[in-house]
Amino acid sequence: MKQKGIITKLLLVVATLIVAGTLTACGSNKSSNSGSSYKSELTQSGKLTIGLEGTYAPYSYRKDGKLTGFEVDLGKAIAKKLDVKANFVPTKWDSLIAGLGSQKFDVVLNNVTVTNERKKSYAFASPYIFTQYVLVTKSGNNNIKTLKDIKGKKFAEGTGTNNEDVAKKYGAVAVPSDQFVNSLSMIRQGRVQGTVNALDAWNSYAKEQSTKGLKARAIPASEEPFAEVSPMLNKDDTKLKTKISNAIKELRKDGQLAKISKKYFGKDVTTQNN
Template identity: 50%
Template sequence: MKFWKKALLVVATVTLGLAGGATVTHAASSAVNSELQHKGELTIGLEGTYSPYSYRKDGKLTGFEVDLGKDVAKRMGLKAHFVPTKWDSLIAGLGAGKFDVVMNNITQTPERAKQYHFSTPYIHSHFALIVPKNSHLTNLKQISGKKIIAGTGTNNATVVKKFKGTLVPNSNFASSLDMVRQGRATGTVNSREAWYAYSKQHATKGLKMIDASNEERPAKISALFNKKDPAIQKSYNRALHQLQQDGTVKRLSQKYFGADITK
């Protein structure tokens, strides 16, 4: 009798998706649930204002990291719960225990690794310099001493400082472009993928994008966890690996960025 109970328990943790092959959904373990902010839920911190990663369309939260977060949570046997938060409060909020994980175009850096753990990278983000169309700037080396917009504490801001630009804080992509158009800054450093996605739905007249991949290596983008939550990180990585193997992450990349930026 005990044997059959164990067998039924194993079967209950596996969901088979008949269309497109088998899909394995792992039931959340007691170790994972003990680390979660709310049992049965994966609380995900993100901005919700940064297309195509996370943004609102017709009032509904959507985007690459929103869809990926839902898929990962489902594979973990959990329900995704999103908490939109301003960028400069996201990582501090993770440290304060407001979220289980942050998914917000987070770059792996040595500084962050001192306090937090990363997931396996799910995309690679290429840096870009966006300037007026009539600008004489052609590369990052030329931004020295010039006003360049980037979000405070972001990898974009790190690049601005590295090339000795004068940082103008703004984490909102659309308003940053407006500031460049208005001449309130010389340009903005952001991701090439954000530019591609934005230009699909909005006019970029008067602006041009300079791909800076040959000057600054693409950033590894990962989810961010507290070090005190190893079970959540391990379960997340296992679920993410499945989604990478079955092509889900690649499909979401093509959907939101128009290209496969998973490698």
């Protein structure tokens, strides 16, 4: 009986150790999963790598050789909230989305409008700008007054941009243009009849450059809804998307988002009522 009792105790000890080991393993796995950080989704450790053009004032552009603009300041503010450094990678528009897909950068901040087509392949964090459109034509052109008048007309637009989408929606023939200033030059030269673009881009241009030979009409929301601009990410980067969304919400709540907007646009364009 004594020997049987010893064997029974030994079996109980072994069983206890097995259960404890199993629980420890499960606990370790749970801890590992719950503790996995959004930082594991970053292309470079300790950095939020941001793709942008750097040629589109006032969103991102160079002044005295230095990269500046609304989205540059926004990128720095978001990175600070995420406790990482902002790493900007200036890239031409037609390579921005491809660069995101190849993980050249973590997020695109480049006045990118949320569309149903883009949402099929990419994720979008919380919006940070609501953009009103503008219709720019040659000053002597009296035939184009609204978007309904652009059908069949040649319009200079960036390939793959929401501006191009709007122009095509109303029947315009899109002529590729890689920069807003080039689109305006094409209008002056008579190569195209006009362009659809962001009102804020036009206002920024008008402050620094002559608008001689051009006329612009702000398109009311009743004619074409404001464009919702958001950070664009890879669909799999769900944790990073959540962190960036939360950062933007915090920047909106503490007033930093509006402050940055007023610095570059002269008003708050971060709400639908701007």
